[in-house]
Amino acid sequence: MADITCASTKRVPSAYDLHQMEPCQCASIHHILVGFRRFAVCRLRLTMSSSGQDLTPQINIGKTFGALFIGVTIAAVLFGLSNVQAFIYFLTHAGTGITFYKLAVIWFWILDALHLMLIGHCIYYYLVINYANVSALTEIVWSFKLQIIIEFVIVYGVHLMYVYRIWIFSKDRSRTLPIIVGLIEISLSGVAIALVWALYQCHLFSDLVKIEWWTFMTLGTITFVDFVIASSLCYLLATSRTGFSSTDSFITKLMVYIINTGSLTSMCSMAAMITCAIMPHNFIFLAIEILLADVYTNSFLALLNARYYTVNADTNNPYPFPNPHEVYRPDLHIRALGDEELPASRENMFKHSDDEIVHSSRLVKVGASSRVIEDLVTHFSHSSRLRCQRM
Numbered sequence: 078m079a080d081i082t083c084a085s086t087k088r089v090p091s092a093y094d095l096h097q098m099e100p101c102q103c104a105s106i107h108h109i110l111v112g113f114r115r116f117a118v119c120r121l122r123l124t125m126s127s128s129g130q131d132l133t134p135q136i137n138i139g140k141t142f143g144a145l146f147i148g149v150t151i152a153a154v155l156f157g158l159s160n161v162q163a164f165i166y167f168l169t170h171a172g173t174g175i176t177f178y179k180l181a182v183i184w185f186w187i188l189d190a191l192h193l194m195l196i197g198h199c200i201y202y203y204l205v206i207n208y209a210n211v212s213a214l215t216e217i218v219w220s221f222k223l224q225i226i227i228e229f230v231i232v233y234g235v236h237l238m239y240v241y242r243i244w245i246f247s248k249d250r251s252r253t254l255p256i257i258v259g260l261i262e263i264s265l266s267g268v269a270i271a272l273v274w275a276l277y278q279c280h281l282f283s284d285l286v287k288i289e290w291w292t293f294m295t296l297g298t299i300t301f302v303d304f305v306i307a308s309s310l311c312y313l314l315a316t317s318r319t320g321f322s323s324t325d326s327f328i329t330k331l332m333v334y335i336i337n338t339g340s341l342t343s344m345c346s347m348a349a350m351i352t353c354a355i356m357p358h359n360f361i362f363l364a365i366e367i368l369l370a371d372v373y374t375n376s377f378l379a380l381l382n383a384r385y386y387t388v389n390a391d392t393n394n395p396y397p398f399p400n401p402h403e404v405y406r407p408d409l410h411i412r413a414l415g416d417e418e419l420p421a422s423r424e425n426m427f428k429h430s431d432d433e434i435v436h437s438s439r440l441v442k443v444g445a446s447s448r449v450i451e452d453l454v455t456h457f458s459h460s461s462r463l464r465c466q467r468m
Contacts, residue, residue, distance in 0.1 A: 136214055140359035141282075142203050148364030149193075149200050155371035156193050159186065162378035169385055178381065181238060185374050188231050192370045195224035215281050222276055228370040229269045232299060235373045236262050239306045246313045254312075258305055265298045286357050296350040299369075300343045307339030334383045338376035345372050 136142075163186050170179065198220040207213035240262055244255040272295045275288040285292075314332050318325050345368055353362035 136211065137359065140356075140361060142200070142214065142360065144359065144361045144364040145196075145367075146200055146204065148367050149196050152193055152196060152368055152371050155368065155375060156189055159189055159371065159374045159378060162375060162382055165382050165385060166378060169382070182378065182381070185231060185234065185377060188227055188234075189370060189374045192224055192227045192231065192367075195220045195227060196367050199224065215283065217279060217282060217284075222273075224367065225276060226273055228367070229273065229295075231370045232373050233262075233266060233269065235377045236265065236302055236306065238377065239310070243306070243309050243313070246310075254309055258302075258309055261302055261305055265295075265302050268295050268298050282360075289353060289357055292353055292362075293350055296346045296353075296366075300346045300350075303339050303343045303346070307335050310335045331383060334380060338379055342369070342372055342376055345369055 163182055166182055167179070170176075173179075199218055202218045202220065203214055240255065240258050243258055244252075247255050268291075272288070272291040275291050276285075279285055279288065311332050314328050314335075318328060345365065349362050349365040349369070352365060356362065
């Protein structure tokens with residue numbers, strides 16, 4: 078009678094109902110209650126497991142930290158290339174003492190080495206120290222933020238060196254061009270400072286999506302400054318031709334170097350900006366961005382060594398470096414130059430500021446354009462005086 082009442086009222090049997098039931102009926106109800114409890118516990122565990130999976134970040138290691146690892150590897154190769162170029166510069170300018178450009182090369186080399194150490198620590202922290210620690214992979218380590226600052230210092234420093242040379246090249250001309258380039262460079266510094274400030278407000282990699290517009294503005298400004306600087310230098314070169322075929326050919330080669338190096342840095346910045354816009358949820362754009370410091374350092378050193386490359390390509394000199402055992406006597410090589418000797422003596426006319434042995438009053442003036450050429454190649458030349466002695 079009790080089981081009929083319970084079925085008709087559709088309620089859970091009470092303790093009194095269970096006491097009135099037969100033993101077999103109590104056992105069956107006990108099994109039902111135990112099964113229901115197990116079902117509830119299993120469902121609770123599944124719910125907690127699914128919520129835990131939602132809280133655990135799903136990271137594609139190949140497109141995130143794998144891309145960063147490849148970027149660090151390429152940066153190490155570029156750092157080795159900058160070592161070679163710095164070695165060539167110091168070897169070809171041996172015996173000139175401590176100069177401004179030597180200090181600049183040392184400064185950029187130290188910054189480039191520091192940048193490589195920081196990105197190396199960053200990838201070591203994520204892939205070695207926190208191996209299989211998924212929660213740590215979502216946090217931004219301090220070395221990642223600091224390497225961004227070092228990168229902008231290198232880019233800004235290289236740009237300032239170019240702006241300084243544009244100012245020097247523009248003597249006896251209007252100062253409008255260097256002033257405009259300088260104002261654009263100042264705008265770059267403001268945008269870069271804003272990006273660094275926004276970056277230090279981020280603590281997780283997922284927060285980088287919130288500041289992607291600052292990234293676009295910074296990379297876009299860097300690309301625009303590269304274009305303005307390369308165009309200004311090419312303009313000064315193009316308007317400084319003398320009419321001598323050998324000199325004009327050398328100027329054309331310098332223009333090619335300027336365009337190539339400017340295009341390389343601009344393409345790196347644009348590639349980082351495009352990948353950030355297309356794939357903001359992986360680290361491919363970060364892997365490209367960390368290469369900016371090495372690309373700018375190598376482009377600056379390549380322009381400093383431009384004359385070394387061009388002169389050796391023309392002369393096919395089997396021994397391009399100066400002999401350290403030779404004694405250089407500049408007083409034995411000072412002579413006046415005539416108009417007919419200008420094409421053959423371009424190595425003596427285009428002297429680096431560190432190597433000015435022949436006084437400018439002894440050179441034949443070819444007008445204001447030749448003075449601009451002399452200042453321009455001053456930035457890209459190397460010590461060719463020892464080669465002239467051997468010749």
